Amino acid sequence: DAGVTQSPTHLIKTRGQQVTLRCSPKSGHDTVSWYQQALGQGPQFIFQYYEEEERQRGNFPDRFSGHQFPNYSSELNVNALLLGDSALYLCASSWSGGALGGYTFGSGTRLTVV
Amino acid sequence: LAKTTQPISMDSYEGQEVNITCSHNNIATNDYITWYQQFPSQGPRFIIQGYKTKVTNEVASLFIPADRKSSTLSLPRVSLSDTAVYYCLVGDPDQTGANNLFFGTGTRLTVIP
Numbered sequence: 001d002a003g004v005t006q007s008p009t010h011l012i013k014t015r016g017q018q019v020t021l022r023c024s025p026k027s028g029h030d031t032v033s034w035y036q037q038a039l040g041q042g043p044q045f046i047f048q049y050y051e052e053e054e055r056q057r058g059n060f061p062d063r064f065s066g067h068q069f070p071n072y073s074s075e076l077n078v079n080a081l082l083l084g085d086s087a088l089y090l091c092a093s094s095w096s097g098g099a100l101g102g103y104t105f106g107s108g109t110r111l112t113v114v
Numbered sequence: 115l116a117k118t119t120q121p122i123s124m125d126s127y128e129g130q131e132v133n134i135t136c137s138h139n140n141i142a143t144n145d146y147i148t149w150y151q152q153f154p155s156q157g158p159r160f161i162i163q164g165y166k167t168k169v170t171n172e173v174a175s176l177f178i179p180a181d182r183k184s185s186t187l188s189l190p191r192v193s194l195s196d197t198a199v200y201y202c203l204v205g206d207p208d209q210t211g212a213n214n215l216f217f218g219t220g221t222r223l224t225v226i227p
Contacts, residue, residue, distance in 0.1 A: 004157070033215060042201060042217035043158065090157050092215065100207040102148050103215065105157030 004093050004106035012112045013081050019111060021076040025093030026104045031055075032074040033103070034066060035090040043090055049074050050096055078111075086113045118202045123222040132189045134221050136202030139183045144206040147178060147185045152199045152220070161200075162187070163207075189223075197225045 005024040013019050025032050031050045035043035045058035049068035068074045072093075078085055088110050092103040119137040126132045138147065146165050150158035162169055164176040164185070175188040189196055199220040 035215070035217075042199075042219050043215075044217070045215055088155065092157070100146070100163065102150070102160030102163055105159070107157050108155070110155065 004091055004104050006089075006091050006106035006109050008109060009107070010110045010112075012114060015081055015083060015113055017081050018077065018079045019081060021078075021089050021091075021109045021111070022073065023076070023091030023093075023106060024073045025091075029093035029095050029104065030072050031094045031096050032068060032072065033092045033094070034074070034076045035092065036060070036085075037088040037090060037108070039087070046076070081113045083113050086111060117216070118204055118218050120200075120202055120218060120221045122219060123224070125224045125226055126192055127226050128193055129191050132192050132196075132223060134187045134189075134200055134202075134223070135184060136187070137184045138202070138204045141182050141204050142206065144208065145182075145204050146207050147176065147182075148203045148205070148207075149174070149176065149187045150201045150203065150217075152201065158201060158217075192223075192225045194225050194227065196223065198223060 003026050007022045033048040034046040036046055037043040046060050046064055047057040047066055048055050052068045063079045065077045088108040090108045091106045094103045146163055148163040149161045151161050152158040162171055162174050162176045164178055166178050169176045177186045199222050201217050201220040
């Protein structure tokens, strides 16, 4: 049973560019959440997608956007990249019926902006 | 949103029992307490979850007093591979959303040989 899959694992981009990160949730999960984790910090909630719509959003600018597809997979898009966007981006999946047993996280995408 | 407070770091020798305490004074009636473990450059991994009293699994035990304003994660006989950051989260598992996924700074556990 596959867990959460994220791609790519590493990425280097230049300031001002745009990036797309991808996530496939764990089998049986229909809700996807995205997190940004800067070095030495805890993960910060970006947004959550359910039924192809953004359901909740954290304190992130509009440069961060997302999408969820009918198969529950999701993308995170970041426009006009800043050096401060360099971080580990994590995807977590869960079932909309409840999160007893916790959320399942992927291994993340390490984004470096130069 | 129930905020949690944990020690920033802890050191322990191999083979010892480690107890990490988390304070959550504003925990709501329907909130559960969930602990995650995170290794460098990996996503957090679910360890244990509980509502009250004591929960035990093959990895850890979770102790929750009657007032539920704190909880203690207990790791028996730690090894070097238990060196990681441990996060305590509080939220209602029936309401998926950001309130379930607020990570503080966590506790950095270092196991010493």
